[in-house]
Amino acid sequence: MLSLLGGIFLGWSLGANDASNAFGSAVSSRMVKFWTAAILASLFVVLGAILEGQAGIETLQGLTGLTLKMAVVSSVAAAVTVSIMTLLGLPVSTSQAAVGAILGIGFLNKQLNVAGLGKVVACWLGTPLGGLLVAIVLYRLLAVFYNRSRMDIFESDILLRLALIVAGCYAAYALGANNVANVTAVFVGAGQLTVFSASLVGGLSIALGILTFSRGVMETVGKKLVRLDPFSALVVVLAEGLTVHFYTFVGVPVSTSQAVIGAVLGVGVVKGINTVSRRTLSSILIGWLLTPAIACFIAVALYFAVNLRFMPEY
Amino acid sequence: MLEFFFKKERQLESLIYSYLENMGKIQKHFAKAMNICLKEGVSDDFCFLMDQTHKFESRADDLRDETNELMYSRALIPESREDIMALLERVDGIPRSFEQILNMIRTQKLSFPGFLILDIQELIRVSMESCDLMAKQIDVLIKKKEGIRALMSTIDQNESHCDHIERRIITKLFDSDLEPFLKLQLKEMVVVMGEISDQADRVSKRINIMTMKRRI
Numbered sequence: 001m002l003s004l005l006g007g008i009f010l011g012w013s014l015g016a017n018d019a020s021n022a023f024g025s026a027v028s029s030r031m032v033k034f035w036t037a038a039i040l041a042s043l044f045v046v047l048g049a050i051l052e053g054q055a056g057i058e059t060l061q062g063l064t065g066l067t068l069k070m071a072v073v074s075s076v077a078a079a080v081t082v083s084i085m086t087l088l089g090l091p092v093s094t095s096q097a098a099v100g101a102i103l104g105i106g107f108l109n110k111q112l113n114v115a116g117l118g119k120v121v122a123c124w125l126g127t128p129l130g131g132l133l134v135a136i137v138l139y140r141l142l143a144v145f146y147n148r149s150r151m152d153i154f155e156s157d158i159l160l161r162l163a164l165i166v167a168g169c170y171a172a173y174a175l176g177a178n179n180v181a182n183v184t185a186v187f188v189g190a191g192q193l194t195v196f197s198a199s200l201v202g203g204l205s206i207a208l209g210i211l212t213f214s215r216g217v218m219e220t221v222g223k224k225l226v227r228l229d230p231f232s233a234l235v236v237v238l239a240e241g242l243t244v245h246f247y248t249f250v251g252v253p254v255s256t257s258q259a260v261i262g263a264v265l266g267v268g269v270v271k272g273i274n275t276v277s278r279r280t281l282s283s284i285l286i287g288w289l290l291t292p293a294i295a296c297f298i299a300v301a302l303y304f305a306v307n308l309r310f311m312p313e314y
Numbered sequence: 315m316l317e318f319f320f321k322k323e324r325q326l327e328s329l330i331y332s333y334l335e336n337m338g339k340i341q342k343h344f345a346k347a348m349n350i351c352l353k354e355g356v357s358d359d360f361c362f363l364m365d366q367t368h369k370f371e372s373r374a375d376d377l378r379d380e381t382n383e384l385m386y387s388r389a390l391i392p393e394s395r396e397d398i399m400a401l402l403e404r405v406d407g408i409p410r411s412f413e414q415i416l417n418m419i420r421t422q423k424l425s426f427p428g429f430l431i432l433d434i435q436e437l438i439r440v441s442m443e444s445c446d447l448m449a450k451q452i453d454v455l456i457k458k459k460e461g462i463r464a465l466m467s468t469i470d471q472n473e474s475h476c477d478h479i480e481r482r483i484i485t486k487l488f489d490s491d492l493e494p495f496l497k498l499q500l501k502e503m504v505v506v507m508g509e510i511s512d513q514a515d516r517v518s519k520r521i522n523i524m525t526m527k528r529r530i
Binding site: 029030031033143146147150151152153154156157158160161229230231 | 320323324326327388390391392393394455456457458527528529530
């Protein structure tokens with residue numbers, strides 16, 4: 001159980017940070033109470049992890065062979081990386097941190113599945129792009145239905161609120177299905193957990209993060225989305241959920257934050273406005289490059305440290 | 315099923331319609347009070363109608379506060395909340411003008427010289443028409459029916475017509491042999507009367523912007 005603590009911490013921080021991508025806009029705009037959002041998000045994260053988390057777990061555990069010690073080191077390295085990046089105020093992807101840490105261990109034990117790694121990196125590139133494209137298509141499609149509907153001002157409000165809650169639940173489901181691998185896949189590779197128990201433990205630890213520490217992030221980070229009009233916010237959440245869910249089928253954990261940024265950019269493309277500043281974009285790029293590198297370095301350093309032995313002099 | 319989950323929105327809708335209904339009552343009492351005043355000056359009937367106008371104006375304030383309170387308790391999405399609050403705030407300027415005019419007549423003991431009566435009656439008639447059209451436009455906005463622009467255009471024409479009447483009255487007033495102090499008193503009141511159609515026009519333009527914002 002103690003060996004799982006690194007993974008549980010990683011899941012907790014993932015839940016605390018990433019739930020805002022699903023429900024931030026609804027909570028920060030006071031459309032949904034925090035506790036309603038937190039309970040719904042937790043429920044759907046656990047459901048997603050249990051029902052569709054296996055593919056990602058299999059991909060990550062296949063990147064390299066791991067002993068229990070290596071699994072603990074990689075999950076702690078990923079968790080430390082996420083904490084450092086958060087402290088530095090840089091956008092961080094838990095998926096990139098987890099993969100970076102696994103890579104570090106893979107370099108050390110000289111077992112690296114290059115084909116699997118290529119697939120993962122390709123998906124990282126495709127996440128913001130996917131969010132952007134899905135948002136463009138969704139915006140145009142939903143706008144046709146919305147403009148043609150004969151709903152009055154109150155009905156359209158009710159519909160938008162309901163849609164935002166449903167989209168939030170779906171995005172939380174996709175988060176659980178896709179990101180649970182980051183939390184517990186290494187323990188499956190080390191033979192510590194079965195795929196099902198890894199999904200359950202991972203899902204529950206993400207839910208714990210949502211229930212205990214996501215309030216501040218949901219109420220502040222979400223405001224970035226709400227500056228868009230409610231319809232655009234709905235498109236962004238839905239596009240993020242669809243993009244992340246797509247990568248769940250591919251079996252690669254990706255960043256929900258990067259999918260959101262892609263979707264916000266997509267809305268900007270349709271409306272012909274700048275929705276994301278250059279500064280935000282450059283900090284995302286820096287985070288994108290630094291996260292796996294830092295996680296890899298920390299994993300190598302940690303693994304080296306835990307293998308130091310006291311050699312008495314004779 | 316949806317009605318159960320979103321009863322606040324329905325409550326809000328009914329409050330807005332109560333506000334509009336109340337606004338109609340204020341308008342009716344104001345118009346009657348002005349007619350009496352133009353015929354017989356400040357009389358008991360005038361005072362009664364003025365008190366009624368005040369009563370309904372206070373009710374309008376209560377309804378607006380109730381609406382705002384309901385919206386703060388998470389009814390509607392933030393954008394709609396802001397729009398409706400701003401709209402009611404602007405609409406509320408009209409009953410305030412009604413009350414102000416009646417108060418001026420009563421407290422300053424104003425009486426209208428005969429050569430102004432027809433113009434003042436015309437100014438009130440067109441202003442009341444603008445208020446009716448504005449209420450209709452709010453209904454069109456809420457029910458998402460067609461015709462916002464057509465209504466806006468008529469309200470705009472009325473506003474311009476009222477401006478002409480207002481200028482005509484002021485010119486006649488200062489061409490007359492009335493006491494200079496009375497001239498200034500009457501001018502001040504005519505300006506407030508002209509404000510009714512100006513405010514209706516502002517509300518109407520705001521409604522048009524709200525409709526455009528909702529088009530995706």
